[in-house]
Amino acid sequence: MHSSHMYHDATTNFKKHGIKFDNVSFDLKKMMKGKDKAVRGLTGGIEFLLKKNNVDYIKGFGTLESPNQVNVALNDGSGTHTVNAKNIIIATGSEPSPLPTAPVDNDSGKIVDSTGALSLKEVPEKMVLVGGGVIGLEMGSVWSRLGAKVTVVEFLDRICPGMDLELTKMFQKTLKSQGFEFRLEQKVTATEVTDNGVKVTVEPSAGGEAEVLDADVVLVSTGRRPFTDNLGLDKVGIPTNKFGQIEVDESFRTVVPSVYAIGDCCPGPMLAHKAEEEGIAAVEYIAGMKGHVNYDAIPGVIYTHPEIASVGKTEEELKDAGVNYKKGTFPFSANSRARANEDADGMVKMLADADTDQILGIHIMGPNAGEMIAEGVLGIEYGASSEDIGRTCHAHPTLSEAFKEAAMAVYDKPIHF
Numbered sequence: 063m064h065s066s067h068m069y070h071d072a073t074t075n076f077k078k079h080g081i082k083f084d085n086v087s088f089d090l091k092k093m094m095k096g097k098d099k100a101v102r103g104l105t106g107g108i109e110f111l112l113k114k115n116n117v118d119y120i121k122g123f124g125t126l127e128s129p130n131q132v133n134v135a136l137n138d139g140s141g142t143h144t145v146n147a148k149n150i151i152i153a154t155g156s157e158p159s160p161l162p163t164a165p166v167d168n169d170s171g172k173i174v175d176s177t178g179a180l181s182l183k184e185v186p187e188k189m190v191l192v193g194g195g196v197i198g199l200e201m202g203s204v205w206s207r208l209g210a211k212v213t214v215v216e217f218l219d220r221i222c223p224g225m226d227l228e229l230t231k232m233f234q235k236t237l238k239s240q241g242f243e244f245r246l247e248q249k250v251t252a253t254e255v256t257d258n259g260v261k262v263t264v265e266p267s268a269g270g271e272a273e274v275l276d277a278d279v280v281l282v283s284t285g286r287r288p289f290t291d292n293l294g295l296d297k298v299g300i301p302t303n304k305f306g307q308i309e310v311d312e313s314f315r316t317v318v319p320s321v322y323a324i325g326d327c328c329p330g331p332m333l334a335h336k337a338e339e340e341g342i343a344a345v346e347y348i349a350g351m352k353g354h355v356n357y358d359a360i361p362g363v364i365y366t367h368p369e370i371a372s373v374g375k376t377e378e379e380l381k382d383a384g385v386n387y388k389k390g391t392f393p394f395s396a397n398s399r400a401r402a403n404e405d406a407d408g409m410v411k412m413l414a415d416a417d418t419d420q421i422l423g424i425h426i427m428g429p430n431a432g433e434m435i436a437e438g439v440l441g442i443e444y445g446a447s448s449e450d451i452g453r454t455c456h457a458h459p460t461l462s463e464a465f466k467e468a469a470m471a472v473y474d475k476p477i478h479f
């Protein structure tokens with residue numbers, strides 16, 4: 063993402079700063095090598111940490127044999143390894159939800175999921191995203207910046223369902239200006255892989271006349287589902303809910319007292335930091351301590367440019383719950399740093415309880431929104447009011463001043479707008 067952003071910046075934005083290039087080009091193989099190196103380094107780092115902390119790493123597919131036993135079919139084919147344990151934590155994650163009308167074959171590179179989209183051998187001329195959610199838009203942005211014409215087919219009447227509507231409408235406009243085409247309220251009813259690419263049949267979600275789109279690559283990004291099949295859950299008596307998730311209590315314990323579960327295979331947002339918080343809390347409970355995850359303070363970020371970041375309730379959620387709220391917004395077009403950087407698309411939006419002024423939700427579209435949201439997460443975690451943030455000194459000139467001014471807009475008014 064960062065590599066494609068740098069290329070895009072060089073070709074579109076540098077000239078605004080008086081920096082001129084001739085013949086800017088990129089080497090996709092080298093970009094991919096950089097990505098692979100980063101992944102290798104980071105995952106290798108975790109393997110090192112396991113070793114350093116005396117954690118045995120058994121490489122294989124584990125299944126529950128009993129409440130205190132896991133059998134592991136070893137990856138190297140050398141048989142089965144049995145592990146007996148006082149406690150077991152299931153953390154098997156999730157997998158892409160399949161779409162019968164667009165079967166994924168990552169090897170062919172024509173109909174791919176996010177894994178395939180991270181390893182395309184060349185930039186597709188035309189790319190169709192099936193699903194306008196976080197992963198699709200992030201991957202689509204990468205290939206769009208490198209030159210692909212990206213079309214998003216989305217079943218609903220909006221992108222990024224579940225996120226703040228006002229912000230996602232603004233986001234869609236921005237993506238449109240970057241070259242994205244949106245086909246909302248449409249669904250993919252068939253795909254046909256040809257020698258040259260894929261023919262994608264779409265029709266209105268409510269039914270109607272079909273149309274065929276040509277694509278070089280189709281990215282199926284219709285969501286993910288918990289990975290809970292073939293784990294031996296039945297054998298030990300752990301049920302899954304209608305979404306295939308493992309239900310746990312507040313201490314992350316399943317119905318079998320010795321077995322815990324955390325992360326994507328459980329209810330809640332499918333995010334790495336949510337899984338991490340749950341993992342720590344579950345271990346604290348196992349160790350006889352108290353653990354806690356505040357689900358109102360889990361940030362979500364879309365790593366496009368500009369970034370989208372949010373924490374807490376959306377305006378729609380507050381309306382639905384009948385909460386009396388106040389709202390403050392501040393556009394980056396009025397923020398000195400964003401203007402000087404020529405990168406001023408977006409805004410900070412803050413929602414607070416109308417009676418107590420306690421912050422209930424923060425939604426940001428803008429450069430570095432993913433870093434800026436940390437301040438909001440901390441505020442929500444500590445029960446801050448918008449006035450607390452508005453009266454906190456923020457360095458000038460920084461993007462985070464927009465954050466302060468949005469807070470001021472909640473309880474009074476911003477200075478610079």
Ligand SMILES: Cc1cc2nc3c(=O)[nH]c(=O)nc-3n(C[C@H](O)[C@H](O)[C@H](O)COP(=O)(O)OP(=O)(O)OC[C@H]3O[C@@H](n4cnc5c(N)ncnc54)[C@H](O)[C@@H]3O)c2cc1C
Pocket residue numbers: 122123124125153154155156176177197289293324325326327331332333334335336337365
């Ligand atoms: C393309 C993409 C981009 C994403 N971007 C972000 C992001 O920017 N930020 C973010 O917070 N989240 C992101 N996510 C989501 C994030 O990756 C997940 O929420 C997170 O990894 C969940 O952690 P987990 O521990 O529950 O599962 P995982 O990280 O999926 O780990 C589960 C592991 O268990 C292994 N496993 C499964 N079954 C067995 C078995 N029976 N025996 C042994 N091992 C098994 C799997 O191979 C896997 O390694 C992204 C996901 C995708 C697909």
